[in-house]
Amino acid sequence: xxxxxxxxxxxxxxxxxxxxxxxxxxxxxxxxxxxxxxxxxxxxxxxxxxxxxxxxxxxxxxxxxxxxxxxxxxxxxxxxxxxxxx
Amino acid sequence: xxxxxxxxxxxxxxxxxxxxxxxxxxxxxxxxxxxxxxxxxxxxxxxxxxxxxxxxxxxxxxxxxxxxxxxxxxxxxxxxxxxxxxxxxxxxxxxxxxxxxxxxxxxxxxxxxxxxxxxxxxxxxxxxxxxxxxxxxxxxxxxxxxxxxxxxxxxxxxxxxxxxxxxxxxxxxxxxxxxxxxxxxxxxxxxxxxxxxxxxxxxxxxxxxxxxxxxxxxxxxxxxxxxxxxxxxxxxxxxxxxxxxxxxxxxxxxxxxxxxxxxxxxxxxxxxxxxxxxxxxxxxxxxxxxxxxxxxxxxxxxxxxxxxxxxxxxxxxxxxxxxxxxxxxxxxxxxxxxxxxxxxxxxxxxxxxxxxxxxxxxxxxxxxxxxxxxxxxxxxxxxxxxxxxxxxxxxxxxxxxxxxxxxxxxxxxxxx
Numbered sequence: 001x002x003x004x005x006x007x008x009x010x011x012x013x014x015x016x017x018x019x020x021x022x023x024x025x026x027x028x029x030x031x032x033x034x035x036x037x038x039x040x041x042x043x044x045x046x047x048x049x050x051x052x053x054x055x056x057x058x059x060x061x062x063x064x065x066x067x068x069x070x071x072x073x074x075x076x077x078x079x080x081x082x083x084x085x086x
Numbered sequence: 087x088x089x090x091x092x093x094x095x096x097x098x099x100x101x102x103x104x105x106x107x108x109x110x111x112x113x114x115x116x117x118x119x120x121x122x123x124x125x126x127x128x129x130x131x132x133x134x135x136x137x138x139x140x141x142x143x144x145x146x147x148x149x150x151x152x153x154x155x156x157x158x159x160x161x162x163x164x165x166x167x168x169x170x171x172x173x174x175x176x177x178x179x180x181x182x183x184x185x186x187x188x189x190x191x192x193x194x195x196x197x198x199x200x201x202x203x204x205x206x207x208x209x210x211x212x213x214x215x216x217x218x219x220x221x222x223x224x225x226x227x228x229x230x231x232x233x234x235x236x237x238x239x240x241x242x243x244x245x246x247x248x249x250x251x252x253x254x255x256x257x258x259x260x261x262x263x264x265x266x267x268x269x270x271x272x273x274x275x276x277x278x279x280x281x282x283x284x285x286x287x288x289x290x291x292x293x294x295x296x297x298x299x300x301x302x303x304x305x306x307x308x309x310x311x312x313x314x315x316x317x318x319x320x321x322x323x324x325x326x327x328x329x330x331x332x333x334x335x336x337x338x339x340x341x342x343x344x345x346x347x348x349x350x351x352x353x354x355x356x357x358x359x360x361x362x363x364x365x366x367x368x369x370x371x372x373x374x375x376x377x378x379x380x381x382x383x384x385x386x387x388x389x390x391x392x393x394x395x396x397x398x399x400x401x402x403x404x405x406x407x408x409x410x411x412x413x414x415x416x417x418x419x420x421x422x423x424x425x426x427x428x429x430x431x432x433x434x435x436x437x438x439x440x441x442x443x444x445x446x447x448x449x450x451x452x453x454x455x456x457x458x459x460x461x462x463x464x465x466x467x468x469x470x471x472x473x474x475x476x477x478x479x480x481x482x483x484x485x486x487x488x489x490x491x492x493x494x495x496x497x498x499x500x501x502x
Protein backbone atom coordinates (compact mmCIF):
# COMPACT_ATOMS: atom_id res chain seq x y z
CA UNK A 1 0.00 0.00 0.00
CA UNK A 2 2.47 2.64 -1.20
CA UNK A 3 1.34 6.06 -2.37
CA UNK A 4 2.52 7.42 -5.70
CA UNK A 5 5.08 10.19 -5.94
CA UNK A 6 2.45 12.84 -5.16
CA UNK A 7 1.31 10.86 -2.13
CA UNK A 8 4.83 10.70 -0.77
CA UNK A 9 5.24 14.41 -1.34
CA UNK A 10 2.10 15.03 0.65
CA UNK A 11 3.30 12.89 3.56
CA UNK A 12 6.72 14.56 3.38
CA UNK A 13 5.12 18.01 3.53
CA UNK A 14 2.89 16.99 6.45
CA UNK A 15 5.83 15.60 8.41
CA UNK A 16 7.88 18.77 7.85
CA UNK A 17 4.99 20.95 8.97
CA UNK A 18 4.54 18.90 12.14
CA UNK A 19 8.28 19.14 12.87
CA UNK A 20 8.22 22.90 12.37
CA UNK A 21 5.23 23.25 14.68
CA UNK A 22 7.06 21.38 17.48
CA UNK A 23 10.46 22.96 16.76
CA UNK A 24 9.62 26.58 15.97
CA UNK A 25 13.23 27.48 15.19
CA UNK A 26 12.89 25.38 12.00
CA UNK A 27 10.85 26.15 8.89
CA UNK A 28 9.33 23.21 6.96
CA UNK A 29 11.79 23.91 4.11
CA UNK A 30 14.86 23.86 6.35
CA UNK A 31 14.24 20.32 7.67
CA UNK A 32 16.83 18.11 6.01
CA UNK A 33 15.49 14.65 5.33
CA UNK A 34 18.71 12.78 5.96
CA UNK A 35 18.97 13.82 9.62
CA UNK A 36 17.63 12.23 12.79
CA UNK A 37 15.04 14.24 14.68
CA UNK A 38 17.54 14.35 17.55
CA UNK A 39 20.04 16.17 15.33
CA UNK A 40 17.40 18.73 14.41
CA UNK A 41 17.18 19.68 18.09
CA UNK A 42 14.18 17.55 19.09
CA UNK A 43 14.40 16.22 22.63
CA UNK A 44 12.73 12.95 23.61
CA UNK A 45 9.37 14.54 24.39
CA UNK A 46 9.51 16.53 21.13
CA UNK A 47 10.16 13.29 19.23
CA UNK A 48 7.12 11.65 20.82
CA UNK A 49 4.98 14.65 19.88
CA UNK A 50 6.34 14.72 16.31
CA UNK A 51 5.62 11.03 15.70
CA UNK A 52 2.14 11.27 17.25
CA UNK A 53 1.42 14.47 15.32
CA UNK A 54 2.67 13.01 12.03
CA UNK A 55 0.54 9.88 12.47
CA UNK A 56 -2.54 12.03 13.10
CA UNK A 57 -1.85 14.27 10.09
CA UNK A 58 -1.45 11.42 7.60
CA UNK A 59 -4.07 9.10 9.08
CA UNK A 60 -1.84 6.30 10.33
CA UNK A 61 -2.09 4.34 13.58
CA UNK A 62 0.91 2.22 14.47
CA UNK A 63 2.51 1.33 17.83
CA UNK A 64 4.97 4.05 18.84
CA UNK A 65 7.58 1.35 19.42
CA UNK A 66 7.64 0.64 15.67
CA UNK A 67 9.22 4.10 15.18
CA UNK A 68 12.19 3.45 17.49
CA UNK A 69 14.71 2.50 14.82
CA UNK A 70 13.98 5.06 12.10
CA UNK A 71 17.28 6.82 11.42
CA UNK A 72 16.08 9.98 9.65
CA UNK A 73 13.17 12.20 8.68
CA UNK A 74 13.14 10.53 5.24
CA UNK A 75 12.88 7.11 6.89
CA UNK A 76 9.96 8.40 8.97
CA UNK A 77 8.22 9.62 5.80
CA UNK A 78 8.87 6.30 4.03
CA UNK A 79 7.53 4.35 7.00
CA UNK A 80 4.36 6.45 7.17
CA UNK A 81 3.86 5.96 3.41
CA UNK A 82 4.27 2.19 3.73
CA UNK A 83 1.75 2.25 6.58
CA UNK A 84 -0.82 3.84 4.25
CA UNK A 85 -0.27 7.49 5.15
CA UNK A 86 -1.66 10.06 2.72
CA UNK B 87 -14.12 -3.71 44.10
CA UNK B 88 -13.42 -4.98 47.60
CA UNK B 89 -12.78 -8.56 48.66
CA UNK B 90 -15.08 -11.25 50.02
CA UNK B 91 -17.44 -9.90 52.67
CA UNK B 92 -16.60 -6.32 51.69
CA UNK B 93 -13.11 -6.56 53.20
CA UNK B 94 -10.47 -4.21 51.82
CA UNK B 95 -6.81 -4.91 51.12
CA UNK B 96 -3.90 -2.78 50.06
CA UNK B 97 -1.26 -0.42 51.39
CA UNK B 98 -1.43 0.10 55.15
CA UNK B 99 1.68 2.30 55.34
CA UNK B 100 4.02 3.89 52.80
CA UNK B 101 7.41 5.52 53.22
CA UNK B 102 10.18 6.63 50.89
CA UNK B 103 13.85 7.21 51.56
CA UNK B 104 15.51 9.37 48.93
CA UNK B 105 18.96 9.98 50.36
CA UNK B 106 20.48 12.87 52.28
CA UNK B 107 22.09 14.66 49.33
CA UNK B 108 20.88 16.19 46.09
CA UNK B 109 21.92 18.53 43.31
CA UNK B 110 19.79 20.98 41.31
CA UNK B 111 19.17 19.64 37.81
CA UNK B 112 20.14 23.05 36.45
CA UNK B 113 23.60 22.64 38.02
CA UNK B 114 24.04 19.27 36.26
CA UNK B 115 23.04 20.91 32.96
CA UNK B 116 25.57 23.70 33.52
CA UNK B 117 28.33 21.37 34.67
CA UNK B 118 27.89 19.02 31.71
CA UNK B 119 27.28 21.74 29.13
CA UNK B 120 23.79 20.41 28.30
CA UNK B 121 21.33 22.58 26.36
CA UNK B 122 19.26 24.52 28.95
CA UNK B 123 16.39 24.72 26.44
CA UNK B 124 15.70 21.09 27.27
CA UNK B 125 15.03 21.77 30.95
CA UNK B 126 11.46 22.77 30.08
CA UNK B 127 10.37 19.39 28.73
CA UNK B 128 12.31 17.50 31.40
CA UNK B 129 10.34 19.22 34.21
CA UNK B 130 12.87 18.12 36.86
CA UNK B 131 14.22 20.24 39.73
CA UNK B 132 16.77 18.22 41.72
CA UNK B 133 18.15 14.69 41.71
CA UNK B 134 18.96 12.68 44.83
CA UNK B 135 22.51 11.36 45.12
CA UNK B 136 23.67 8.37 47.15
CA UNK B 137 26.69 8.50 49.44
CA UNK B 138 29.49 5.91 49.16
CA UNK B 139 28.18 4.32 52.37
CA UNK B 140 24.72 3.84 50.84
CA UNK B 141 23.60 0.94 48.67
CA UNK B 142 20.34 -0.85 47.79
CA UNK B 143 20.32 -2.56 51.21
CA UNK B 144 20.70 0.65 53.23
CA UNK B 145 18.13 2.46 51.07
CA UNK B 146 15.62 -0.37 51.63
CA UNK B 147 16.17 -0.55 55.38
CA UNK B 148 16.10 3.23 55.78
CA UNK B 149 12.76 3.37 53.92
CA UNK B 150 11.13 0.44 55.74
CA UNK B 151 12.40 0.91 59.29
CA UNK B 152 9.86 3.60 60.32
CA UNK B 153 6.99 1.39 59.10
CA UNK B 154 8.24 -1.63 61.05
CA UNK B 155 8.98 0.40 64.21
CA UNK B 156 5.50 1.91 64.16
CA UNK B 157 4.05 -1.56 64.71
CA UNK B 158 3.73 -2.99 68.23
CA UNK B 159 6.26 -5.83 68.67
CA UNK B 160 3.54 -8.49 68.49
CA UNK B 161 2.30 -7.08 65.21
CA UNK B 162 5.76 -7.07 63.65
CA UNK B 163 5.73 -10.86 63.77
CA UNK B 164 2.75 -10.79 61.40
CA UNK B 165 5.05 -9.59 58.60
CA UNK B 166 5.17 -12.98 56.92
CA UNK B 167 6.37 -12.02 53.46
CA UNK B 168 9.17 -9.63 52.45
CA UNK B 169 9.51 -8.84 48.75
CA UNK B 170 12.45 -6.65 47.77
CA UNK B 171 12.36 -5.32 44.22
CA UNK B 172 15.50 -4.08 42.54
CA UNK B 173 17.49 -3.77 39.34
CA UNK B 174 20.53 -3.09 41.56
CA UNK B 175 21.23 -6.57 42.93
CA UNK B 176 24.32 -7.04 45.10
CA UNK B 177 24.83 -10.78 44.46
CA UNK B 178 23.73 -13.34 41.87
CA UNK B 179 22.36 -15.68 44.55
CA UNK B 180 22.01 -13.94 47.90
CA UNK B 181 19.11 -11.53 47.82
CA UNK B 182 19.01 -7.98 49.12
CA UNK B 183 16.05 -9.20 51.17
CA UNK B 184 18.26 -11.37 53.40
CA UNK B 185 20.24 -8.34 54.50
CA UNK B 186 17.10 -6.22 54.80
CA UNK B 187 15.33 -8.84 56.90
CA UNK B 188 18.29 -8.96 59.30
CA UNK B 189 18.71 -5.22 59.72
CA UNK B 190 14.98 -4.63 60.16
CA UNK B 191 14.98 -7.22 62.94
CA UNK B 192 12.07 -9.16 61.46
CA UNK B 193 10.96 -12.54 62.73
CA UNK B 194 12.31 -15.79 61.32
CA UNK B 195 8.94 -17.26 60.34
CA UNK B 196 8.96 -15.20 57.20
CA UNK B 197 9.12 -15.73 53.41
CA UNK B 198 11.96 -13.77 51.77
CA UNK B 199 12.54 -13.14 48.08
CA UNK B 200 13.94 -10.56 45.66
CA UNK B 201 12.16 -9.68 42.42
CA UNK B 202 13.49 -8.10 39.24
CA UNK B 203 11.59 -6.57 36.32
CA UNK B 204 13.30 -3.20 35.94
CA UNK B 205 11.02 -0.36 37.08
CA UNK B 206 7.88 -2.52 37.16
CA UNK B 207 8.87 -5.08 39.82
CA UNK B 208 7.36 -3.34 42.85
CA UNK B 209 3.91 -3.29 41.29
CA UNK B 210 4.11 -7.02 40.54
CA UNK B 211 5.19 -7.48 44.16
CA UNK B 212 2.36 -5.30 45.47
CA UNK B 213 -0.21 -7.31 43.52
CA UNK B 214 1.28 -10.60 44.76
CA UNK B 215 1.30 -9.28 48.32
CA UNK B 216 -2.30 -8.08 48.08
CA UNK B 217 -3.34 -11.46 46.67
CA UNK B 218 -1.53 -13.18 49.57
CA UNK B 219 -3.18 -11.17 52.33
CA UNK B 220 -6.56 -11.35 50.58
CA UNK B 221 -6.36 -15.10 49.97
CA UNK B 222 -7.14 -16.01 53.55
CA UNK B 223 -4.31 -18.55 53.78
CA UNK B 224 -2.97 -16.66 56.80
CA UNK B 225 -5.62 -14.29 58.15
CA UNK B 226 -4.24 -11.00 59.44
CA UNK B 227 -0.84 -11.47 57.81
CA UNK B 228 1.17 -8.50 56.58
CA UNK B 229 3.60 -8.29 53.67
CA UNK B 230 6.43 -5.82 53.23
CA UNK B 231 7.21 -4.71 49.66
CA UNK B 232 10.35 -2.63 49.18
CA UNK B 233 11.53 -1.12 45.90
CA UNK B 234 15.18 -0.10 46.14
CA UNK B 235 17.73 1.07 43.58
CA UNK B 236 20.88 3.04 43.01
CA UNK B 237 21.82 4.97 39.89
CA UNK B 238 25.03 4.41 37.95
CA UNK B 239 24.68 7.27 35.46
CA UNK B 240 27.35 9.88 34.86
CA UNK B 241 28.34 12.16 31.98
CA UNK B 242 28.05 9.27 29.49
CA UNK B 243 24.29 9.16 30.04
CA UNK B 244 23.70 12.57 28.43
CA UNK B 245 20.26 13.97 29.18
CA UNK B 246 19.34 10.88 31.24
CA UNK B 247 21.88 11.80 33.92
CA UNK B 248 19.97 14.75 35.44
CA UNK B 249 16.76 12.69 35.68
CA UNK B 250 18.02 9.64 37.61
CA UNK B 251 17.35 9.35 41.31
CA UNK B 252 18.35 7.01 44.11
CA UNK B 253 16.46 5.56 47.06
CA UNK B 254 13.68 3.22 48.09
CA UNK B 255 9.95 3.03 48.63
CA UNK B 256 8.50 0.71 51.28
CA UNK B 257 4.89 -0.51 51.32
CA UNK B 258 3.31 -2.38 54.21
CA UNK B 259 0.48 -4.48 52.73
CA UNK B 260 -2.40 -5.82 54.79
CA UNK B 261 -6.15 -5.97 55.34
CA UNK B 262 -5.97 -2.50 56.94
CA UNK B 263 -5.32 -0.36 53.85
CA UNK B 264 -5.04 3.07 55.46
CA UNK B 265 -3.09 4.54 52.51
CA UNK B 266 -4.51 2.85 49.39
CA UNK B 267 -7.30 0.26 49.18
CA UNK B 268 -6.44 -1.61 46.00
CA UNK B 269 -9.39 -2.28 43.65
CA UNK B 270 -9.24 -6.08 43.58
CA UNK B 271 -9.44 -7.44 40.06
CA UNK B 272 -9.15 -3.99 38.49
CA UNK B 273 -5.92 -4.13 36.54
CA UNK B 274 -4.55 -4.35 33.03
CA UNK B 275 -1.17 -5.60 31.81
CA UNK B 276 0.90 -5.23 28.67
CA UNK B 277 4.30 -6.88 28.30
CA UNK B 278 6.67 -7.93 25.53
CA UNK B 279 10.42 -8.36 25.03
CA UNK B 280 12.34 -5.27 23.95
CA UNK B 281 15.87 -3.98 24.53
CA UNK B 282 15.05 -0.47 25.66
CA UNK B 283 17.23 -0.41 28.74
CA UNK B 284 19.27 -2.92 30.69
CA UNK B 285 22.10 -3.28 33.20
CA UNK B 286 24.25 -6.02 31.63
CA UNK B 287 27.08 -5.59 34.13
CA UNK B 288 27.16 -4.23 37.71
CA UNK B 289 28.73 -1.00 36.50
CA UNK B 290 27.07 -0.17 33.23
CA UNK B 291 23.57 0.76 32.02
CA UNK B 292 22.33 0.47 28.43
CA UNK B 293 19.57 2.92 27.52
CA UNK B 294 17.84 3.43 24.18
CA UNK B 295 15.84 6.55 24.99
CA UNK B 296 13.41 6.51 22.06
CA UNK B 297 12.72 2.80 22.35
CA UNK B 298 12.05 3.18 26.07
CA UNK B 299 9.81 6.23 25.83
CA UNK B 300 7.83 4.80 22.94
CA UNK B 301 7.45 1.47 24.78
CA UNK B 302 6.29 3.31 27.94
CA UNK B 303 3.61 5.17 25.99
CA UNK B 304 2.47 2.11 24.02
CA UNK B 305 2.27 0.13 27.25
CA UNK B 306 0.20 2.84 28.94
CA UNK B 307 -2.36 2.75 26.13
CA UNK B 308 -2.52 -1.04 25.96
CA UNK B 309 -2.41 -1.70 29.72
CA UNK B 310 -5.26 0.78 30.17
CA UNK B 311 -7.07 -0.95 27.29
CA UNK B 312 -6.71 -4.25 29.16
CA UNK B 313 -7.98 -2.56 32.35
CA UNK B 314 -11.06 -1.36 30.46
CA UNK B 315 -11.71 -4.89 29.25
CA UNK B 316 -11.78 -6.06 32.87
CA UNK B 317 -13.56 -3.11 34.49
CA UNK B 318 -16.95 -2.39 33.00
CA UNK B 319 -17.54 1.30 32.37
CA UNK B 320 -13.98 2.38 33.14
CA UNK B 321 -13.20 5.69 31.50
CA UNK B 322 -9.87 7.58 31.39
CA UNK B 323 -11.37 11.00 31.99
CA UNK B 324 -14.16 10.08 34.39
CA UNK B 325 -13.15 7.12 36.54
CA UNK B 326 -9.97 8.43 38.15
CA UNK B 327 -9.95 11.49 40.41
CA UNK B 328 -6.13 11.37 40.49
CA UNK B 329 -3.45 9.64 38.44
CA UNK B 330 0.05 8.55 39.54
CA UNK B 331 2.49 7.07 37.06
CA UNK B 332 6.00 5.73 36.90
CA UNK B 333 8.02 8.91 36.43
CA UNK B 334 11.34 8.52 34.57
CA UNK B 335 11.06 12.31 34.31
CA UNK B 336 8.04 14.47 34.93
CA UNK B 337 7.87 15.73 31.34
CA UNK B 338 7.22 12.22 30.06
CA UNK B 339 4.23 11.84 32.37
CA UNK B 340 2.86 15.12 31.04
CA UNK B 341 3.30 13.85 27.45
CA UNK B 342 1.66 10.54 28.45
CA UNK B 343 -1.33 12.40 29.88
CA UNK B 344 -1.68 14.40 26.63
CA UNK B 345 -1.59 11.16 24.63
CA UNK B 346 -4.26 9.52 26.78
CA UNK B 347 -6.49 12.60 26.53
CA UNK B 348 -6.16 12.58 22.73
CA UNK B 349 -7.12 8.90 22.63
CA UNK B 350 -9.92 8.90 25.19
CA UNK B 351 -11.16 12.45 25.85
CA UNK B 352 -10.19 14.87 23.07
CA UNK B 353 -10.35 18.46 24.29
CA UNK B 354 -8.89 21.89 23.62
CA UNK B 355 -5.27 22.32 24.83
CA UNK B 356 -6.34 24.58 27.71
CA UNK B 357 -8.80 21.95 28.95
CA UNK B 358 -6.14 19.22 28.67
CA UNK B 359 -3.78 21.42 30.70
CA UNK B 360 -6.43 21.99 33.38
CA UNK B 361 -7.07 18.26 33.60
CA UNK B 362 -3.32 17.62 33.94
CA UNK B 363 -2.98 20.21 36.70
CA UNK B 364 -5.95 18.82 38.59
CA UNK B 365 -5.42 15.08 38.31
CA UNK B 366 -1.73 14.49 37.60
CA UNK B 367 0.49 17.42 38.61
CA UNK B 368 0.28 16.80 42.40
CA UNK B 369 1.89 13.39 41.83
CA UNK B 370 4.93 14.91 40.10
CA UNK B 371 6.18 17.25 42.82
CA UNK B 372 8.31 14.69 44.67
CA UNK B 373 9.49 12.75 41.60
CA UNK B 374 10.67 16.06 40.12
CA UNK B 375 12.72 16.62 43.28
CA UNK B 376 14.20 13.10 43.50
CA UNK B 377 14.63 11.78 39.97
CA UNK B 378 13.66 8.39 38.65
CA UNK B 379 13.29 6.09 41.66
CA UNK B 380 12.98 3.02 39.37
CA UNK B 381 10.37 0.60 40.62
CA UNK B 382 9.62 2.82 43.62
CA UNK B 383 8.84 5.75 41.36
CA UNK B 384 5.07 5.27 41.09
CA UNK B 385 4.84 5.01 44.89
CA UNK B 386 6.87 8.20 45.32
CA UNK B 387 4.31 9.73 42.94
CA UNK B 388 1.50 8.36 45.13
CA UNK B 389 3.10 9.88 48.25
CA UNK B 390 3.43 13.16 46.39
CA UNK B 391 -0.21 13.38 45.39
CA UNK B 392 -1.36 12.46 48.91
CA UNK B 393 0.81 15.10 50.59
CA UNK B 394 0.62 17.88 48.02
CA UNK B 395 -3.15 17.66 47.48
CA UNK B 396 -4.49 15.81 50.54
CA UNK B 397 -7.82 14.13 49.75
CA UNK B 398 -10.81 15.33 51.73
CA UNK B 399 -13.11 12.56 50.48
CA UNK B 400 -12.63 9.10 48.95
CA UNK B 401 -10.87 9.44 45.60
CA UNK B 402 -10.09 6.78 43.03
CA UNK B 403 -6.47 6.85 41.86
CA UNK B 404 -5.30 5.33 38.58
CA UNK B 405 -1.73 4.03 38.80
CA UNK B 406 0.57 3.09 35.94
CA UNK B 407 3.78 1.15 36.37
CA UNK B 408 6.24 0.47 33.53
CA UNK B 409 9.49 -1.48 33.60
CA UNK B 410 11.89 -1.79 30.70
CA UNK B 411 12.28 -5.07 29.05
CA UNK B 412 9.24 -4.70 29.22
CA UNK B 413 6.26 -5.23 31.51
CA UNK B 414 3.58 -2.79 32.60
CA UNK B 415 0.38 -2.50 34.58
CA UNK B 416 -2.46 -0.03 34.96
CA UNK B 417 -4.42 -0.54 38.18
CA UNK B 418 -6.42 1.48 40.64
CA UNK B 419 -7.27 2.01 44.27
CA UNK B 420 -9.04 4.36 46.63
CA UNK B 421 -7.48 6.96 48.93
CA UNK B 422 -9.22 9.21 51.44
CA UNK B 423 -8.49 11.79 54.13
CA UNK B 424 -6.98 9.06 56.29
CA UNK B 425 -4.39 8.32 53.61
CA UNK B 426 -2.66 11.67 54.00
CA UNK B 427 -2.99 11.41 57.79
CA UNK B 428 -1.24 8.03 57.67
CA UNK B 429 1.68 9.54 55.77
CA UNK B 430 2.01 12.71 57.85
CA UNK B 431 4.18 11.33 60.72
CA UNK B 432 6.81 10.23 58.19
CA UNK B 433 7.46 13.84 57.08
CA UNK B 434 8.41 12.80 53.57
CA UNK B 435 8.33 16.33 52.15
CA UNK B 436 10.30 17.75 55.08
CA UNK B 437 12.97 15.08 54.63
CA UNK B 438 13.29 15.96 50.95
CA UNK B 439 13.68 19.62 51.98
CA UNK B 440 16.41 18.67 54.47
CA UNK B 441 18.71 17.02 51.92
CA UNK B 442 22.13 18.58 51.64
CA UNK B 443 22.51 20.47 48.35
CA UNK B 444 25.80 19.60 46.64
CA UNK B 445 27.80 21.74 44.26
CA UNK B 446 28.92 20.25 40.96
CA UNK B 447 32.43 19.44 42.19
CA UNK B 448 31.15 17.53 45.22
CA UNK B 449 28.64 15.79 42.97
CA UNK B 450 31.30 14.57 40.54
CA UNK B 451 33.47 13.26 43.37
CA UNK B 452 30.54 11.34 44.86
CA UNK B 453 29.56 9.86 41.48
CA UNK B 454 33.09 8.57 40.97
CA UNK B 455 33.11 6.95 44.43
CA UNK B 456 29.63 5.44 44.08
CA UNK B 457 29.98 3.91 40.61
CA UNK B 458 31.52 0.75 42.07
CA UNK B 459 28.69 0.24 44.56
CA UNK B 460 27.41 -2.96 42.89
CA UNK B 461 30.73 -4.30 41.60
CA UNK B 462 31.59 -7.52 43.46
CA UNK B 463 34.61 -7.30 45.76
CA UNK B 464 35.77 -9.92 48.24
CA UNK B 465 36.98 -7.32 50.69
CA UNK B 466 36.42 -3.62 50.78
CA UNK B 467 36.45 -0.90 53.41
CA UNK B 468 33.89 1.87 53.42
CA UNK B 469 34.18 4.69 55.92
CA UNK B 470 30.85 6.42 56.61
CA UNK B 471 32.85 9.03 58.51
CA UNK B 472 34.19 10.28 55.18
CA UNK B 473 30.70 11.69 54.55
CA UNK B 474 30.36 13.33 57.97
CA UNK B 475 30.34 16.81 56.43
CA UNK B 476 27.47 16.04 54.06
CA UNK B 477 25.54 14.20 56.78
CA UNK B 478 25.97 17.18 59.10
CA UNK B 479 24.80 19.60 56.42
CA UNK B 480 21.71 17.41 55.88
CA UNK B 481 20.57 18.43 59.36
CA UNK B 482 18.46 16.48 61.79
CA UNK B 483 17.88 12.90 60.71
CA UNK B 484 16.93 9.57 62.22
CA UNK B 485 19.64 6.90 62.63
CA UNK B 486 20.52 5.54 59.20
CA UNK B 487 21.90 2.16 58.22
CA UNK B 488 25.24 2.55 56.41
CA UNK B 489 27.52 0.20 54.50
CA UNK B 490 30.81 -0.13 56.38
CA UNK B 491 32.58 -2.66 54.19
CA UNK B 492 32.70 -6.11 52.63
CA UNK B 493 34.46 -9.13 54.18
CA UNK B 494 34.66 -12.36 52.20
CA UNK B 495 31.87 -11.03 49.95
CA UNK B 496 29.70 -10.53 53.06
CA UNK B 497 28.40 -6.99 53.20
CA UNK B 498 28.79 -5.26 56.56
CA UNK B 499 26.45 -2.59 57.91
CA UNK B 500 26.09 -0.39 60.96
CA UNK B 501 23.82 2.38 62.21
CA UNK B 502 25.15 5.92 62.04
